[in-house]
Amino acid sequence: MSGSLGLLLFSSPVQHRTAETVVTLAEAASRSGRRVTIFLLADGVHCTSRAFLEAPEEGVVHRFARLPADVAVVNCATCARFRGLSDDSLIPNARNGTLEDLAELLRSADRFLAFTGET
Numbered sequence: 001m002s003g004s005l006g007l008l009l010f011s012s013p014v015q016h017r018t019a020e021t022v023v024t025l026a027e028a029a030s031r032s033g034r035r036v037t038i039f040l041l042a043d044g045v046h047c048t049s050r051a052f053l054e055a056p057e058e059g060v061v062h063r064f065a066r067l068p069a070d071v072a073v074v075n076c077a078t079c080a081r082f083r084g085l086s087d088d089s090l091i092p093n094a095r096n097g098t099l100e101d102l103a104e105l106l107r108s109a110d111r112f113l114a115f116t117g118e119t
Contacts, residue, residue, distance in 0.1 A: 004035040006109030008102075010116045012043035013060045018115045019047050023063045025113075030068045037072040037109070039102050045075040045085055048094035065091040074101050 007026060011018040026036045040047055052061035064073060075085065077096035087096055106112060 002033050003110035004037070004108060005029045006105040006112040007036065007038045008112070008114040009038060009040050009044040009047065010042045010114075013047045013052060013064075015043070019044070019060045020063070022115055023060060023067065026067060026071050027063075030071050035070065037074060037105050038067075039074050039076070039097070039105055041076045041079055041102075043083070045080045045083055048073060048075055048080075048090045049085055050089050050091055053091065061091065065093060067093060069093070074105075076102070 005026075007022050009019060009022045013019045022038060026038055029036045046052070047061055047064050049061065052059060053065060055061075067073065071093075073091075073094040074097040075090070075094060077098060080086075080090075080096045085096070090096070
């Protein structure tokens with residue numbers, strides 16, 4: 001299977017299980033040959049915080065950090081800055097992007113799913 005999948009995540013890694021669902025879906029889609037991009041907004045940007053890697057238990061941020069190299073992990077830079085996440089405070093495979101990155105993802109993805117944390 002080929003194509004691309006865009007995933008939008010609003011939920012923090014500690015308030016909802018939604019972040020775990022997004023990681024599991026990204027892993028499965030990547031294994032099936034899809035290009036995957038996860039775009040994080042609002043508290044979802046905390047899923048890329050290097051500080052969560054210091055926690056004694058392995059949580060969802062550890063899973064984000066271990067995503068395959070072909071899965072792009074992009075934060076809304078404005079949301080990240082508002083929450084104190086600079087480029088240096090992110091897990092290695094994540095970057096701060098722009099809403100232009102989100103617009104391009106919406107334009108180019110074959111499939112797009114938004115996870116708002118209301119589940």
